[in-house]
Amino acid sequence: MTIRYGFLSTHPPTRCGLATFNAALSTHLSEVAGPSGIVRVATTSDDIRPSPGVAHTWLDTTPSGWRDSAEVLNTFDVAVVQHEYGIYPGRDGGEVLSVLRRLTVPSIVVLHTVLTNPTPRQKSLLEQIVVAAGAVVTITEAAHDRLLLGYAVDPAKICVIPHGASDYAGEPARRHDNRPHLLTWGLLGPGKGIEWALRALARLRNLDPAPVYTVAGRTHPKVVEQHGEAYRASLHRLGASLGVAHDVNYESAYLDDSALGDLIRSADVVVLPYDSTEQVTSGVLVEAVAARIPVVATAFPHAVELLTDGPGLLVPHRNPAALATAVRKILTKPALAAELRERSGHAEPAVRWPAVALRYRQLASTLMGAGARPVTAAGV
DSSP states (O other), rough: OOOOOEEOOOOSSOOSSHHHHHHHHHHHHTSSSSOOOEEEEEEEEEEOOTTEEEEEEEEETTHHHHHHHHHHHHTTEEEEEOOTTTTTSGGGGGGGHHHHOOOSEEEEEEEOOOOOOHHHHHHHHHHHHHHHSSSEEEEHHHHHHHHHSSOOOOGGGEEEEOOOOOOOOOSOOOGGOOOEEEEEESBBBSSSSSHHHHHHHTTTTTTTOOOEEEEOBBBBBBHHHHTHHHHHHHHHHHHHHHOOOOGGGEEEEEOOHHHHHHHHHHHHEEOOOOOOOOOOOOOOHHHHTTOOOOEEEOOHHHHHEEEEEEEEEOOOOTTTHHHHHHHHHHHHHHHHHHHHHHTTTTGGGHHHHHHHHHHHHHHHHHHHHOOOOOOOOOOO
């Protein structure tokens, strides 16, 4: 059965985790589907020039823009909706619910955030989204369990499909004069915890050779809009005060898949020092695991799920001493590093994008076969 998918999400050229996820999923689903299209959610500060695959742009300043967005999605067979609080217009992004209620085609809602302590409005909104959706996907078991325990939802609607990963595994790419290479990548902003990694790096200067640390990625557009480059500047000042400024490479240019693959394969350790204790989805974590690079991460939920007895080490939040100790173990114990790389092997086929896209296709086929339709509300 050929299925035409309509996607609702942020989307490139917007640069955020949701846009990257949607672009990859739509690309891989389109390879086994009929013509598909994206309804792109954008702000007036985004680059809103026409881009391939975008059938409609929903600007946050468009009054009742959800109506036109729903009508475009209704021209496809199945709507795939990415959900994150705040990316849609309305309080807590509430206008996405109006879209879902106006759909006449089956819908799959992908939850990228499930909060432990939502506000009453956030909790009610998410519960109503689950009611209106044909099916709901969480990306991790942690998010699935959190949703069932903390929200009044129908468990039969909810399934887990992992975050997809690109094929970045392969022969190591050496860089930095064979110094050990630590790597963090992704959009930069407060909460990424880079300051803790810099403090950990200062504790590793007695290694011979001492490691070099790459921080790759532009500052998040919303952070730039509100605070400029204050966070990045604070990291430069901190590195200088710690005496590690010359051991840190900031690569703020956008990297295509080939350049990112080379960068990932050059890493000895991927460092994810995130501050959040709520994060149930990390695309960077999945990419690192699939590429068989040992990971040192703070104990955010997705990391706990993937790294416990898995291909990395967990450390407490905001603890540079523990971060440095874990990195030191991997860099100085080749047998441990090799063991961690091997632990990721069992997960590789399941998290590659083609396998993940197949799971979405199977879910969409089930919805269409069951004739699933959204729950509508009077007056919508």
